[in-house]
Amino acid sequence: MSRKNLWVSAAVSLGLVGVAVAFGLMWRPTIDPIERPTEFDSAQIARGAQVITAGDCAVCHTRPGGKYLAGGLPLVTPFGTLYSTNITPDADTGIGKWPLEAFERAMRDGISRDGHFLYPAFPYKHYRLLSDNDLADAYAFLMTGPPVYEPATPNRMKFPMNIRPLVSGWNLMFLRSEPFPPTAQESQQWNRGRYLVEGAGHCGGCHTPLNFLGAEKDSHALSGSVVDGWEAPSLLGLAGREKPWTQAQLVGYLQAKVVDSHGTPAGPMRPVSQELARLPVTDVEAIAAYLLSLPASDSTSNANSVRTAVAEESASLGRDLFQGACAGCHGTAAPMRSIDGRPALTATSAVQASEPVNFIKTVLEGIAPTPGEPGPVMPPFAASLNDQQLTALAQFVRNQANPAQPWSDLNATIQALRQETP
Structure with missing residues (x-):
């Protein structure tokens, strides 16, 4: 056989092997069905x-x-x-x-x-x-x-x-992740928290950015992403931020409670936190301890530059809207502030965030009550506030919380989120 024919034969053989391997990877055998087992301890x-x-x-x-x-x-x-x-x-x-x-x-x-x-x-x-x-x-x-x-x-x-x-x-x-052994130099609580965060809790599924194939960018694990139009914020450096989280605050937040300086979960995080509230408190404490141990990264720094102050006319409109629509629950003298420990709106994580997405989504959609479950309730304002009013309100609230770093592109963000609001 000539050398040329040998190369052709080898190429054909390798091609057939490659096709066989590809089909093998794309097929898995059926596992035989059984009668439903019910005898468990x-x-x-x-x-x-x-x-x-x-x-x-x-x-x-x-x-x-x-x-x-x-x-x-x-x-x-x-x-x-x-x-x-x-x-x-x-x-x-x-x-x-x-x-x-x-x-x-x-x-x-x-x-x-x-x-x-x-x-x-x-x-x-x-x-x-x-x-x-x-x-x-x-x-x-x-x-x-x-x-x-x-x-x-x-x-x-x-x-x-x-x-x-x-x-x-x-x-x-x-698909490379494998069960990991406990880290010997860390506490039992820390290891339990890591196991829950990275395993069953799959926090990275929402809080890690995805690549173009929908896989988590492991090199940016827990650095924040977007889920259903809501910002899933970075979970890195929680203990070292300008408004740091404490263990007690994070445990309460994870249990769907209203916590001082950070508010309460909304959007896709709310049902998750309501599930976590059903776990033993020791598990929630372990999750909080692990998350609070994670250091900050360069990607978690605030990328917004300092911009001009809010225009006086818009600030006046925002102030009036806050007094008329929000102060009854979020104002300094609001009864709910003293009854359930509701923090100032300017202290919540949604208002402190570098992007306005979660604040606007909450105003548009509100926080629906969960039948049979205690917790805060907020009406939606999608139909009662127009884009100009919502922009002014967001500018006013953000200016009260962080005047040096106002939110940008509010109008475009509001229009995009309105299209997603049911």
Whole structure:
């Protein structure tokens, strides 16, 4: 055989091997179904409930007005809209036929029982950090819950992301996290906090910027991002900021309470904090201790330059609007300030943030009450304040909080957020 033919033969062989490897990566075997197991120790089920709560599973797998963990919540991504799945133990539409092996594979590798790839909006990149015991406990809790018949809502993904096997390439590039051993020089509380933040709590899923393929930029972990139009602020350097967080403040905030100098969670963080409030306080304290230990980075510094002072006319309008619409709850003499310890509006994290997104979103959408849950309530002002009024109000409030660094591009931000407001 000539040298040329040898090269051609070798190239063809390598090509066939490459195709075989590619198809192998894009396919996973089905795991045989089983009869739903229900015999679990009550203590294990209770532990599993805490794992599910720490993982915020209900936040994504329960749609408004829907059954607990039955799925159907739309998750809008740059690649299309996903709908969360039914993770109740229903045999036909849920995970009732899944053995523990299939559950562990889904949680760690993003592969369903039938072998199809799960989209990484499901944070298996973080859940793969969970211990065997925690996964087994979570499985026990889910299998002993009430089954709900709820067929999956078809996803609406854009081409080519609607081709699920392509997720195998995403996994190959970005699925590198492995369970980590405790850090010996750190306390047990710190290690527990890290485990919850990086594992079940998957805080990086919202608070870490994403690359063009939707993967977290690990080199900028927890440095802040945008979720559903809300700013998910940086979690770095919380203890060393101009208005530093204390352990007590952060614990209260994570439990959906109103805390002095920082306010209360709103937007996508509110249901997360309400779930965290159901955890043992020692877990929330561990999360806070770990987050407060994280140093600041260059990316967390305020990039806004000092700009001109707020125009007098706009300041006057903003002052009048604050007195008429906000002072009843947020003014110095407001009864709610003394009744539930509500901080001054200028002291809240939304007003102290370098960008106005969270403040404007809160004013537009308000804070809806959660049936059966205590907590602050705020009406939406999207219909009662026009863009000029909202701009003036934002300028006034920001000027009271941080006159040296006024918010820029308020009008453009308001118009963009109005389009997203339901």
